[in-house]
Structures are given as C-alpha cells and as structure tokens.
Amino acid sequence: MNKYIERVLADTKAKNANEPEFLQTVEEVLSSLEPVINAHPEYEKAALLERMVEPERTVEFRVTWMDDNGEWHVNRGYRVQYNAALGPYKGGIRFDPSVNLSIVKFLGFEQVFKDAMTGLPIGGAKGGSDFDPRGRSDAEVMRFCQAFMTELYRHIGQDIDCPAGDLGVGGREIGYMYGQYRRIVGAAEFGAVSGKAVCTGGSILRPEATGFGAVYYLVEALKHDGEDIKGKRIAMSGYGNVGWGIMKKCHQLGAKVLYFAGPDGYIHDPDGVDTEEKLNFILEMRAKDPMHCKPYAEKFGCEFVPNEKCWGVKDVDIYMPAATQNDVNLESAKKIAESGVKYYIEVANMPTTNEALEFLKSQKHMVVAPSKAVNAGGVSVSELEMAQNAERLYWSAEEVDAKLQTIMKNIYNNSVEVAERYGLGYDLVAGANIVGFQKVADAMMAQGIF
Numbered sequence: 001m002n003k004y005i006e007r008v009l010a011d012t013k014a015k016n017a018n019e020p021e022f023l024q025t026v027e028e029v030l031s032s033l034e035p036v037i038n039a040h041p042e043y044e045k046a047a048l049l050e051r052m053v054e055p056e057r058t059v060e061f062r063v064t065w066m067d068d069n070g071e072w073h074v075n076r077g078y079r080v081q082y083n084a085a086l087g088p089y090k091g092g093i094r095f096d097p098s099v100n101l102s103i104v105k106f107l108g109f110e111q112v113f114k115d116a117m118t119g120l121p122i123g124g125a126k127g128g129s130d131f132d133p134r135g136r137s138d139a140e141v142m143r144f145c146q147a148f149m150t151e152l153y154r155h156i157g158q159d160i161d162c163p164a165g166d167l168g169v170g171g172r173e174i175g176y177m178y179g180q181y182r183r184i185v186g187a188a189e190f191g192a193v194s195g196k197a198v199c200t201g202g203s204i205l206r207p208e209a210t211g212f213g214a215v216y217y218l219v220e221a222l223k224h225d226g227e228d229i230k231g232k233r234i235a236m237s238g239y240g241n242v243g244w245g246i247m248k249k250c251h252q253l254g255a256k257v258l259y260f261a262g263p264d265g266y267i268h269d270p271d272g273v274d275t276e277e278k279l280n281f282i283l284e285m286r287a288k289d290p291m292h293c294k295p296y297a298e299k300f301g302c303e304f305v306p307n308e309k310c311w312g313v314k315d316v317d318i319y320m321p322a323a324t325q326n327d328v329n330l331e332s333a334k335k336i337a338e339s340g341v342k343y344y345i346e347v348a349n350m351p352t353t354n355e356a357l358e359f360l361k362s363q364k365h366m367v368v369a370p371s372k373a374v375n376a377g378g379v380s381v382s383e384l385e386m387a388q389n390a391e392r393l394y395w396s397a398e399e400v401d402a403k404l405q406t407i408m409k410n411i412y413n414n415s416v417e418v419a420e421r422y423g424l425g426y427d428l429v430a431g432a433n434i435v436g437f438q439k440v441a442d443a444m445m446a447q448g449i450f
Contacts, residue, residue: 088160091124
C-alpha cells in the first residue's frame with residue numbers, strides 16, 4: 001500500500017481506537033485509493049487525506065423528553081457534518097439504540113462519497129440518536145422528535161445542512177421534526193429537511209427512491225453481461241422502505257424477490273413478492289411490528305425459517321443485503337460464494353464486513369457492487385426534493401423517476417470507466433470509491449487548505 005495511505009490509516013486508528021465502524025469504512029475506502037494517490041502527489045503535500053478523514057464539525061447534544069406516563073427520559077443526539085466541499089451537508093438521521101459516535105461518523109464518511117457520486121451539489125453528513133421509536137406511541141415519538149429538533153435546528157438550514165431519514169426515521173418522524181423547525185425559525189424553509197410528506201413540500205417517490213435506485217443500478221450491471229432483469233430471482237435482507245422499494249420495482253420489471261429476512265428469521269415465498277396485495281401487506285406488517293416478518297408467511301402460506309439468514313440459498317440469481325451494517329460476515333460470505341450466485345449487490349450502508357467483502361471480490365465468478373453507489377438513489381431524490389423546494393415546484397412521478405434512472409446509470413458507468421482507466425479491471429467497489437473521492441478531492445484542492 002502507498003506509504004502516505006498507510007500513515008493516514010495508522011494515525012486515524014490511533015486517534016479513533018474506540019470507533020470500530022468508523023475505522024472499518026475509512027480502511028475500506030482508503031485501501032482503494034492507491035492508484036489515484038500515486039497519480040497525485042500534491043494530495044500528500046496538502047494533507048488532503050488527513051483533512052478528509054476528520055469531520056468538519058461534530059455536534060453532540062442532550063435530548064430530554066417525556067413519555068405518556070409523565071416520566072422524563074434523556075437520550076443523546078448527534079450530527080456529524082463531514083464535508084461540504086461540494087455543497088450543503090446532506091445525509092440522514094437514524095433513531096436506533098445502536099447509534100453512537102462511531103456509527104454516525106461511519107455513516108457520515110460514507111455519505112461524503114455517496115453524495116459526490118450522484119453528481120449533485122451536496123456534501124456529506126449524518127446524524128441520529130440512541131432513541132428507539134419501536135413500541136413508542138405516536139405522541140411519544142412526536143415529543144421526542146420535537147425535543148431532538150429543538151437542539152438540532154441551530155446547526156441546519158436549507159443552504160447549510162439538509163437532514164433526511166434513515167433507519168428508524170420515516171415520513172412521520174421527518175414531519176414532526178420539520179414542523180418543529182418551522183415553528184422555531186418562523187419560516188417555511190422547506191429545503192431545511194427532506195423526506196417530507198408531499199403535502200408539506202416533499203417529493204413524489206422519495207420513500208421508494210433508495211430501493212428503486214438500487215434496482216436501476218442492478219439493471220446496468222446486468223446489461224454489462226448481456227442479461228435482462230426480467231425473470232431474475234432475488235434473495236435479500238430487510239423489508240423497510242429500502243427493501244420494500246426493491247420488491248416493488250422488481251415486481252414492475254418482471255423480477256421476483258423470493259427470500260427476504262427480518263430480525264426474527266427469513267421468508268421463502270416461491271412465487272415471489274409478486275402482487276400489490278403482498279406489497280401492501282409488508283407495509284402494514286412493518287408498521288405494526290417491524291421486528292417480525294413471520295406474519296407474512298402466515299398470511300400467504302409460505303415458508304418461514306426462524307432465527308436464520310437466507311444467505312447461501314441456491315435457487316436465486318442475485319443477493320441484495322438491504323438491512324443494516326455488517327449483516328454479512330465471512331461465514332455468510334462463504335455460503336454465498338458456494339451457492340454459485342453471480343451477483344452480490346450491497347444496498348444497506350456497509351452491510352458487509354471488510355473481510356467478507358474482500359473474500360467476495362476474490363471470487364472470479366461473482367460481480368460485487370458497493371452500497372455507497374447502489375443506494376445513492378435515496379439521497380439523489382432527497383436533493384431533487386431540495387431543488388423542487390427551491391423553485392417552489394412539484395415534479396411528477398415520471399419526471400423524478402427519469403432523473404433517478406439517469407443518476408444511477410451515470411454512477412454505474414462512471415465507476416466502470418474510472419476502474420478501467422486506473423487499470424483495475426471491472427472493479428465496481430474501487431471504481432465507486434475513486435469516483436467519489438476524486439470529486440471531493442478536486443473541490444477541496446480548488447478551495448484552498450483550511
């Protein structure tokens with residue numbers, strides 16, 4: 001490895017020793033950058049990597065809220081504004097007990113390169129809280145969101161930082177947060193938060209955008225091999241907005257999701273999620289109890305395998321992990337490789353451990369696509385929402401969908417072109433990392449060292 005990269009990695013590990021998720025993503029990205037770092041010695045002179053691995057701003061705050069029984073609770077809130085060289089900070093907010101500084105920094109660092117790949121004028125940020133919305137009443141969620149935004153509002157704005165949703169934060173939570181922001185600032189700054197309901201300035205297709213974008217990326221990867229998505233069979237983890245969007249778009253294009261996994265096990269539906277009834281039931285099931293997918297099997301009379309993942313099943317063509325980070329470890333990766341499946345398409349943020357990712361990339365029969373490219377559809381439509389808000393316009397579903405397809409096609413094509421240009425062959429992972437890095441690096445160098 002390039003000595004400069006080695007040194008920055010070592011220093012980053014020493015400074016952030018208690019942040020494993022953050023260190024994992026830094027190592028994954030930087031280890032791909034040797035060709036471009038070798039080609040640009042001026043980056044070392046300008047301490048570019050040292051600046052890039054440090055967030056521009058990290059905000060941690062107390063969130064105090066009252067439950068329905070009149071008891072007070074205190075949670076931690078975070079916003080890591082990582083890099084704004086390309087435009088206002090952009091990235092989601094996650095509500096989950098697992099949220100800590102390491103998680104938020106990992107997500108923010110990934111977001112920088114993901115946002116850069118879209119070609120849109122947005123920087124990277126991420127935020128969240130260790131609050132768990134599951135099992136809480138609607139009134140409790142509202143009070144928490146209002147308390148969270150009361151602390152966050154002073155750090156965001158339509159030209160500064162535009163948060164969106166993430167795990168545990170959907171349209172309901174975004175609505176409550178935007179309402180509180182509007183009340184505090186006394187202005188209808190629609191572009192200060194994205195993922196809003198259409199009636200309050202949101203964009204059509206935003207809930208489906210990440211899943212739709214992932215499928216559009218998959219379509220391009222299949223085209224590269226002269227294949228069509230029609231008739232393809234898919235196994236995936238997750239059935240939230242992202243997973244649901246994948247299922248919906250696959251159904252529209254003639255592919256079938258035969259397997260999907262949740263926290264309690266996995267579903268095997270040999271007919272696939274192939275009807276509007278099934279898609280609508282998944283929405284209802286998730287809203288009632290996001291921790292259990294077994295009710296789907298009970299409703300539609302198909303197989304449910306408790307406490308297992310669907311990695312390793314052989315009657316599919318494509319794997320799409322779309323749940324959460326490090327969902328696929330080395331043991332699971334070996335099962336996936338042994339199944340003979342050709343396409344491994346990451347969708348969730350960092351769903352594969354570094355060890356497992358390197359193993360899968362070494363399998364000559366497999367095509368591996370990275371999440372920071374594949375799931376960029378969500379933030380793309382979030383930025384399109386900002387653009388509509390700035391113009392005080394609403395675009396049709398057809399307009400938004402067409403723009404999303406173009407963005408995802410460009411992300412795929414740019415990754416392929418850059419990997420080939422640097423002599424890396426058909427390496428979608430390295431290609432994506434270099435594309436995102438190069439855009440941010442050029443902007444940082446053009447703006448001077450600060």
